[in-house]
Amino acid sequence: MKSFRYYILLLPALLLSMSVVLIPGLLTAYISFTDWNGVSPQINWIGLGNFRAIFADNVFWKALGNNIRWTILFVTVPVFIGMLSAVLLLGRRINATLYQLIYLFPYVLAPITNALLWLNIIFNPLTGVIGFLRKIGLNVPAPLGNINTALYAVAAVDIWHYWGFLTVVYLASLRQTPMDQVEAAQAEGANGWQVFRYVYFPSILPTVLLMYVMIIIFSFLTFDYVYLLTGGGPAHATEMLSTYAYTLGFSTFQVGRASAVGLVMSMFGLIAAAFYTWLSRREITE
Amino acid sequence: MQRFKHLRHSLWFVTLLLLGVTALSACAAAPDAASPSGSADAGGGERQTVTMWFWGAPPEHQETMKAVLVDPYNASQSEYELVVEFRNTVDKDISVALAAGEGPDIVYGSGPSFVAPYATAGKLENMDACSAANGWQDRILQPIYESGTVNGSLYSLPNSLNTLGIFYNKAVLEENGWTPPTTIEELEAIMDEAMAQGMYASVTGNKGWKPVNENYASLFLTHAAGPQAVHDALTGELAWTSPEIQAAVEKSAEWYQKGYLAGEDYVNLNFNDAVQLLADGRSPFFIGPTLVFQFATQFFQGEDAANLGFIPFPNVNEELAYPLYTLGTTASLSINANSDVKDAACAIIDRMMTDQFLVDMTARWPGYWGVPVKEINVDSSQLTGLSAEYLSAIADIMAAINSGNFGYFTATFFPPATQQEFINIDTVWLGTESASDMLERVETVFTEELNANLVPPIPAPAQ
Numbered sequence: 001m002k003s004f005r006y007y008i009l010l011l012p013a014l015l016l017s018m019s020v021v022l023i024p025g026l027l028t029a030y031i032s033f034t035d036w037n038g039v040s041p042q043i044n045w046i047g048l049g050n051f052r053a054i055f056a057d058n059v060f061w062k063a064l065g066n067n068i069r070w071t072i073l074f075v076t077v078p079v080f081i082g083m084l085s086a087v088l089l090l091g092r093r094i095n096a097t098l099y100q101l102i103y104l105f106p107y108v109l110a111p112i113t114n115a116l117l118w119l120n121i122i123f124n125p126l127t128g129v130i131g132f133l134r135k136i137g138l139n140v141p142a143p144l145g146n147i148n149t150a151l152y153a154v155a156a157v158d159i160w161h162y163w164g165f166l167t168v169v170y171l172a173s174l175r176q177t178p179m180d181q182v183e184a185a186q187a188e189g190a191n192g193w194q195v196f197r198y199v200y201f202p203s204i205l206p207t208v209l210l211m212y213v214m215i216i217i218f219s220f221l222t223f224d225y226v227y228l229l230t231g232g233g234p235a236h237a238t239e240m241l242s243t244y245a246y247t248l249g250f251s252t253f254q255v256g257r258a259s260a261v262g263l264v265m266s267m268f269g270l271i272a273a274a275f276y277t278w279l280s281r282r283e284i285t286e
Numbered sequence: 287m288q289r290f291k292h293l294r295h296s297l298w299f300v301t302l303l304l305l306g307v308t309a310l311s312a313c314a315a316a317p318d319a320a321s322p323s324g325s326a327d328a329g330g331g332e333r334q335t336v337t338m339w340f341w342g343a344p345p346e347h348q349e350t351m352k353a354v355l356v357d358p359y360n361a362s363q364s365e366y367e368l369v370v371e372f373r374n375t376v377d378k379d380i381s382v383a384l385a386a387g388e389g390p391d392i393v394y395g396s397g398p399s400f401v402a403p404y405a406t407a408g409k410l411e412n413m414d415a416c417s418a419a420n421g422w423q424d425r426i427l428q429p430i431y432e433s434g435t436v437n438g439s440l441y442s443l444p445n446s447l448n449t450l451g452i453f454y455n456k457a458v459l460e461e462n463g464w465t466p467p468t469t470i471e472e473l474e475a476i477m478d479e480a481m482a483q484g485m486y487a488s489v490t491g492n493k494g495w496k497p498v499n500e501n502y503a504s505l506f507l508t509h510a511a512g513p514q515a516v517h518d519a520l521t522g523e524l525a526w527t528s529p530e531i532q533a534a535v536e537k538s539a540e541w542y543q544k545g546y547l548a549g550e551d552y553v554n555l556n557f558n559d560a561v562q563l564l565a566d567g568r569s570p571f572f573i574g575p576t577l578v579f580q581f582a583t584q585f586f587q588g589e590d591a592a593n594l595g596f597i598p599f600p601n602v603n604e605e606l607a608y609p610l611y612t613l614g615t616t617a618s619l620s621i622n623a624n625s626d627v628k629d630a631a632c633a634i635i636d637r638m639m640t641d642q643f644l645v646d647m648t649a650r651w652p653g654y655w656g657v658p659v660k661e662i663n664v665d666s667s668q669l670t671g672l673s674a675e676y677l678s679a680i681a682d683i684m685a686a687i688n689s690g691n692f693g694y695f696t697a698t699f700f701p702p703a704t705q706q707e708f709i710n711i712d713t714v715w716l717g718t719e720s721a722s723d724m725l726e727r728v729e730t731v732f733t734e735e736l737n738a739n740l741v742p743p744i745p746a747p748a749q
């Protein structure tokens with residue numbers, strides 16, 4: 001009877017989860033094995049045809065490679081900046097909240113606002129920083145126009161918007177570290193690096209790992225900044241699995257193929273989530 | 287305790303500020319409606335609402351649409367009320383709504399290649415009866431009318447003709463002793479000189495809208511490969527890998543690599559930026575679609591309006607007729623199969639398919655309302671400046687279409703996946719693949735679409 005009551009209490013969350021996650025997820029999996037164009041009532045089962053088509057397409061592999069590069073960038077650069085600024089803020093007694101607000105500011109703005117800011121204030125050859133540098137005689141290339149730099153230019157905008165969020169999360173976690181441990185380490189003569197390495201870092205490790213998993217999941221789903229800044233160009237230099245799927249779904253009416261790409265994207269997220277679950281369970285048992 | 291209190295105040299302050307910022311940025315996404323109330327009841331009582339979604343035009347253009355279309359229609363009868371919603375994401379919104387069996391009564395689309403899948407799926411209404419009742423077949427340019435048919439029945443009509451040509455700054459050409467070019471050699475010579483002087487050869491760019499690439503794919507297909515070759519490829523009689531089509535793609539790549547398309551700034555400029563550069567005299571040319579006239583109104587104002595000229599693009603292949611225009615349309619108008627007010631939607635589209643509507647809209651919104659009628663029989667003498675220049679360009683295009691001297695805009699006549707391959711033409715421009723590799727893929731994709739009956743009707747050009 002008691003367990004029945006628990007199930008009843010679980011029901012609202014379960015229904016919500018099924019309607020917005022499970023059912024669309026199952027439908028996407030089904031559609032990925034069909035030739036559905038997104039509008040036609042006729043849906044034909046084509047087996048692995050969509051997967052064969054995307055695996056034979058160079059653009060798919062280019063997009064997958066870009067997603068992996070993107071993930072590597074995001075698990076290093078913003079994590080380093082976020083951690084460094086959190087540690088620096090930890091020592092500040094005054095204005096730490098103000099700094100957090102400033103760092104978090106780009107994160108709360110809509111992606112379209114941030115993208116337009118960068119397009120018009122930084123990259124614009126007429127009114128932006130690029131235009132200004134050219135006016136004073138510096139021959140500055142266009143970062144978004146070069147296939148070798150476009151991905152890093154887009155990532156720079158997304159990192160600029162994201163690292164402040166990591167700072168706030170890391171700082172909140174650092175503040176949970178028991179002060180007696182910190183003071184004991186300092187009393188034993190540990191320097192700043194040693195206090196961080198042997199006291200703070202083990203304390204915030206679960207948060208760091210969680211953020212790593214979230215970053216990996218988001219990196220394989222990334223869409224907004226790429227779509228807004230380059231649309232996946234030039235010459236697929238910034239193409240991601242998400243922009244590739246979007247083009248297939250909304251521009252060429254190949255919703256079956258787009259679903260197949262979506263499944264591949266989900267697989268990477270699933271691996272990251274499974275890894276995190278395994279890690280959490282190991283932590284509990286230990 | 288004091289410290290905790292301070293922290294709590296700070297957190298409140300941060301939370302409130304962030305909420306404020308978020309709310310402000312959310313305001314930017316709200317769609318506008320041309321109807322003052324955005325509702326069917328605005329002064330209409332029992333009226334039924336007829337809805338139309340349109341792209342997020344600037345406020346002054348929204349006002350024009352209200353004054354020329356919405357208010358006169360609503361005043362002309364008492365049964366219906368037309369409500370136009372301007373949406374920045376109209377293409378995606380329409381796709382999602384139609385797929386769900388919903389959406390506006392009048393369906394805005396991106397052209398025949400957009401219409402075919404929805405018509406086949408039964409999402410759009412057959413407009414044959416509406417056409418017969420209003421005599422559209424006699425009024426509308428034949429190739430354009432045909433392009434809106436699917437399996438012989440009409441499913442859409444475009445709101446406007448759209449072609450590609452050269453906008454030029456008359457003052458810049460005069461200052462440098464250049465005359466408007468009529469051959470490709472003259473054009474390239476001027477662009478080389480301009481670049482040598484530190485100017486852009488021409489200005490354009492795909493910032494914010496990658497499909498701008500297809501303007502230049504279409505341009506070189508028309509003026510280098512020629513209309514007949516493209517027609518034959520679109521009807522399956524010629525392979526896309528044929529030498530004339532490959533030469534056209536390679537010519538476009540040569541232009542990009544020489545910096546003729548704004549150089550590396552191509553991805554950093556949109557049409558507004560490009561027209562501003564043209565108006566500032568930093569480039570002699572802007573090579574692009576006639577819909578750019580609507581952006582030019584912001585930069586070529588007053589006496590400066592006389593500085594903007596428009597000429598046809600010269601042929602790369604000298605054997606082709608001149609002037610030759612790439613035939614395209616800006617958008618398509620259809621009727622939702624699930625609409626309860628189909629007759630009213632038909633009547634509204636009919637109001638938009640007249641030479642009077644063309645002139646009235648062009649007077650205040652040049653560049654987007656070149657209604658595809660066979661001829662203009664109403665008085666247009668009141669038009670001045672850019673409106674007159676645009677009307678003159680449209681009249682030239684109508685004459686060229688009537689003579690059969692037209693090529694094919696990819697967005698209008700190519701099936702969706704093939705069109706996407708030409709949008710990705712920048713892979714050839716930037717050297718990540720060869721023209722032959724790209725066209726082999728086009729051939730494969732096109733053959734699939736041809737077999738699936740996704741190619742719209744292709745009007746034949748003049749022999």
